[in-house]
Amino acid sequence: MSCSAGGTNPYICQMVGCFEPATEPIPLPEGEGNLFLCAKHRAQYLAGELSLRHIASMRARYIHDMRVKRLNRLYDERGNLCEILRRDDPIYRECFPDGFAQAYITHVDYHVVKGWHMHLKQKDHFFGVYGRAKVVLYDEREDSPTQGLINEIILTPERPLLVQIPERVWHGFMALSLEGAGILNFPTRLYDYADPDEYRRDPHTGGIPYSWAVKDR
Numbered sequence: 096m097s098c099s100a101g102g103t104n105p106y107i108c109q110m111v112g113c114f115e116p117a118t119e120p121i122p123l124p125e126g127e128g129n130l131f132l133c134a135k136h137r138a139q140y141l142a143g144e145l146s147l148r149h150i151a152s153m154r155a156r157y158i159h160d161m162r163v164k165r166l167n168r169l170y171d172e173r174g175n176l177c178e179i180l181r182r183d184d185p186i187y188r189e190c191f192p193d194g195f196a197q198a199y200i201t202h203v204d205y206h207v208v209k210g211w212h213m214h215l216k217q218k219d220h221f222f223g224v225y226g227r228a229k230v231v232l233y234d235e236r237e238d239s240p241t242q243g244l245i246n247e248i249i250l251t252p253e254r255p256l257l258v259q260i261p262e263r264v265w266h267g268f269m270a271l272s273l274e275g276a277g278i279l280n281f282p283t284r285l286y287d288y289a290d291p292d293e294y295r296r297d298p299h300t301g302g303i304p305y306s307w308a309v310k311d312r
């Protein structure tokens with residue numbers, strides 16, 4: 096689960112559309128790595144109701160080194176509580192070599208796009224505080240096994256996620272909800288106003304093969 100180790104995201108179920116937390120990894124035959132499934136899909140696999148072939152055809156493909164962690168929201172009669180990031184979390188231990196840098200919240204208005212952005216040295220950690228945001232990542236890295244891949248992730252407090260965006264991966268976001276959306280970010284480096292590690296491209300004409308328009312279907 097090292098920060099630079101590639102491949103699959105160990106935090107959530109690998110089945111497309113399932114964002115439940117992953118349980119114990121299941122080793123795959125012929126050194127093909129590990130399979131990460133939620134409790135329900137793991138039980139179905141172990142009971143023989145889900146074949147490896149079916150899983151392979153239904154497997155979510157994430158950008159190399161990207162991480163998506165499902166967070167737990169605890170409810171009781173007073174309300175609820177959701178931990179976002181802890182010092183003893185593997186994401187923090189392995190990906191914040193200099194320790195805490197800063198946290199900020201960014202609001203985006205309805206249907207406005209903030210992006211494209213990219214950092215050479217910094218990872219971002221996005222958490223959706225309110226509203227519903229579409230976060231899009233584009234892997235342009237020539238040395239990446241997932242070069243050319245686009246990932247779309249919906250951030251909403253109803254299904255709390257922490258999304259880690261690797262260095263050199265283009266990213267942007269758009270609010271889908273009328274009230275706009277708020278994203279809390281924990282970057283791994285301090286923002287340097289004199290020499291920002293931030294590169295930008297136009298969201299619509301910047302050469303990234305993605306249309307922000309919401310497609311009716």
Ligand SMILES: [Zn+2]
Nearest residue numbers: 108113133136
């Ligand atoms: Zn699942």
